[in-house]
Amino acid sequence: MQDNTNSKKNGFTIKSITHSKGFSAFTAALLAIALGLIVGFLVMLVADPSNALKGFNSVLTGGLRRIGDVFYFATPILMTGLAVGFAFKMGLFNIGASGQYTMGMYFALYVGFMWDMPKGIHWVAAIVAGMIGGMLWGFIPGIFKALLNVNEVITSIMFNYIGMYLVDMLIQGNSKMYVSSMTRTAYLPSEVQIPSLGISGSNVNFGIVLAIVIGIILYIVLQKTTFGYELKATGFNKFAADYAGMKGKRNIILTMGIAGGLAGLGGAFAILAPSAIAGSSMTYEPINIIAANGFNGIAVALLGNAHPIGVIFSSVFISHIQRGGTLASLYGYKPEIIDIVIAVIIYFAAFAMIMNSAAAKFIKARRDKMHAVSEAKSIVDKDASSDTKEANK
The missing domain is CATH 1.20.5 (Single alpha-helices involved in coiled-coils or other helix-helix interfaces)
Known part of the structure; x- marks a missing residue:
């Protein structure tokens, strides 16, 4: 009886857990995932009934056979997911993560190719440069929003295109970075590549470790600091926050800058990864296409309920079924089947809390x-x- 009383005082009763917002968000995400997978299976069943079970099994378990790739591809969408989710806590919709991601990638490439630095710190400097590039691209929509009240959705999505075209132009105009015969950037020197985690046949590296640590730090900032409290309070009601003396305009600019920096880190982590092919690295092809990882980050943030820890798990899950989806092609299914599954999951996630x-x-x-x-x-x-x-x- 005494133990039960103490557990109630400490807030660890089953009822307190099941009635918490976190538990509701978790069960809502599970509901959305289940419904999305069911719809995906039905699509497979209609497309080719004879291979539906095998194809669906590859979607569910294929990522377990490519665990290194799961974590590698989860890294950039984890960072763009954090970028979108962090801004969302402030009541801002950062749809410009693609542009910030691309700008961060370019800054990382520039430091990697154009700066001569000691081996031990060159890749660290390139990562920091990627963060700065993303922050600069995030500050601009933040300034427009804070000082001129221009809708951040409009400005940030416009800066996706501006950033993409600008980066493609700058790369193609730099003979040291761009190899015209390959129509893509040259291989980065080994000292600029992020150290590998040693999984053979995979590009996975310490970037995933850094990304998870950043997600945990972001959770601490939002939940345990005055700055995080101000951001969330402004997101709930900016008029009440202003009345309480919180600096709303400053917080808007800082939020968009930090969100841009997170997306920029995603671009840096992606491009600075060592390739599975010995002696090579990841490269960028300037073909005037907006980076998909920015928009995938929106899906990750929505599925993770914009919670940093939730975003970590949702990014790994999205990457997992994407890797499994590529194996579904062995049974005659197009890889785009996974795009349908993810789209349905996000669609249900949008109102899963209501259904829950x-x-x-x-x-x-x-x-x-x-x-x-x-x-x-x-x-x-x-x-x-x-x-x-x-x-x-």
Whole structure:
């Protein structure tokens, strides 16, 4: 009895956990994932019934056979997911993660090719440069929003295109970075590449470790610091936050700058990765296409409920089913089947909290009804027992 009382005081009862916002968000995400996978299986069933089970199994388990690639491809979308989720906590929709990602990648490439630095710190400097590039590209929409009240969705999506065209132009105009015969950038020197984690046949490197650490730090900042409290308070109600003396305009600029820096780190982590081919590195091909990792970050943030820890897990999950989806082609399915699954998951995630709440109310109503029936039956049985005793007397 004493232990139960203490657990209640400490807030560790089952009821307190199941009624928490985090648990609701978690179950909502699971519901969205389940519904998305069911729809994906149905699509496979319609496309080719004979291979549906094998193809669906490859989607579910294929990533386990390519675990190194799962974590490598999760790294950039983890960072862009954090960029979108962090801004969302402030009530801002950072749809410009692609441009910030591309600018961060360019800054990292520039430091890698154009600066001569000691071997031990060259890749670190390139990562920091990537963060700075993304921050610069995030500050601009933030300044427009804070000082001129220009909608950040409009400015940030425009800067996706501006950043992409600008980076492509700068790379193609730099003979040291760009190899015209390959129509892509040259291989980065080995000292600029992020150290590998040593998984053969995979590009996975310490970037994933840094990304997870950054996600945890972001969680601490948002949950345990005054700055994080101000950001969330402004996101809930900027007028009340201004009345309380919080500097809303400054926080908007800082939020967009930090979000841009996170996306820029994603670009740096992606381009500075060592290639699975010995002696090579990742390269960039300037073909005037917006980086998909920026928009994938939006999906990751939505599925993770914009929570840093949730974003970490959702990025790994999205990367996992993407890797499995590529193996589904062995059974005659197009890789785009995974895009359908992810799109459906995000679609359901958008209103999964509502469905989760409705399901909880339905279950509670059924439980209360069953409890009422049980009580009524117990009363009837008790009355019947009393009548029997009276008759026997």
